[in-house]
Ligand code: NAP
């Protein structure tokens with residue numbers, strides 16, 4: 465090969481990072497693949513926009529076919545985002561015999577298996593390392609590094625925006641809206657940040673991780689999702705007092721042949737290694753039957769970290785080209801999907817509720833939990849003076865999700881319960 469020609473779809477936050485790395489790491493790329501790497505065309509929407517990187521204006525196009533139908537282009541790097549239109553571009557590129565590297569978790573979570581099938585039928589590579597946890601090579605870790613093990617549990621902080629928001633809210637007491645705006649300005653958030661704050665972005669990433677980690681085709685709708693927009697300052701404060709840190713946690717857990725996958729705000733014991741992961745950083749804790757505990761940490765969003773993963777995928781494609789083994793990577797899932805029922809999912813729970821400040825109320829509440837076989841790790845009652853209301857905050861021992869939901873619906877119907885303010889999963893035991 466004399467030169468590898470790249471077509472880039474998108475020149476925003478991540479696309480600019482890709483241009484930057486390909487230009488600045490040309491020596492290293494040349495050493496690894498034995499020929500220069502050149503960006504031949506870049507698809508954008510607005511040809512007149514001022515860019516974060518300098519590129520010759522002749523490289524820019526608003527016509528996708530200038531890339532997808534160009535016989536000289538070997539690899540298409542997709543960093544434009546979006547789903548339906550982008551899916552069509554990727555299929556067209558693969559059918560034209562071009563290898564594809566993408567950072568698009570929305571697309572891979574929804575249509576990954578279809579696209580991987582098209583890639584393998586076309587004898588092309590489709591790599592997507594940057595789609596989960598930005599600069600952390602977690603996909604390669606699951607596919608190659610831990611290929612010999614049986615993964616039991618993965619817990620991930622896989623959304624940089626929400627981790628940034630929760631860190632700033634709890635450590636600096638800053639308001640949610642202000643920190644979200646900063647995360648957008650720093651390029652961490654999606655163009656519509658609802659996907660970040662409501663947990664959908666993390667759910668897409670957990671769909672990809674669970675599918676690979678459990679070798680089972682997990683669909684996005686299998687993931688139970690809740691986001692961070694309802695978390696109050698009081699919840700963060702009580703969590704802290706009890707020795708926990710609030711994080712948006714993606715959980716993928718296998719018991720026997722059955723799995724559960726969720727994304728939800730979780731109070732983590734301060735002793736848990738994920739509790740110290742701050743700001744836009746991501747981390748994935750992986751427990752394998754043979755390897756035991758492992759954890760992978762790094763920047764989960766942003767221009768250069770994400771571009772690092774993309775260009776590393778590009779190197780993998782180019783090495784495959786040299787060896788003539790493109791399109792032979794994808795492994796189909798080994799197991800049929802089997803999801804846990806609600807009474808098979810176990811966790812500890814935090815609950816905060818407002819009750820009438822009257823004799824016997826506290827005892828009544830504890831007896832409801834006792835009747836359902838759920839015991840407490842911690843419980844406190846604090847008067848809220850102005851309304852003759854008391855606040856009860858408790859952390860349970862392990863309980864099934866169905867039992868806990870039963871208890872919540874009983875509590876909601878009681879006349880002396882004013883309001884159930886919040887409830888969260890709890891992971892690990894605090895030291896307090
Ligand atoms: P971005 O800053 O919004 O950039 C998107 C780029 O694609 C822009 O250059 C835009 O053109 C171009 N584009 C969008 N729709 C197009 C269309 N229909 N036709 C032609 N060009 C189009 O997005 P980003 O943050 O770089 O993210 C790109 C992808 O990477 C997304 O899938 C995202 O989920 C993923 N990702 C992002 C990060 C991150 O930290 N930002 C991390 C991991 C993965 P104009 O510039 O002309 O508008």
Ligand code: HSE
Pocket residue numbers: 595597598622623624625626652653654660665764765766
């Ligand atoms: N919006 C995403 C995040 C970008 O905040 O993690 C990286 O996928």
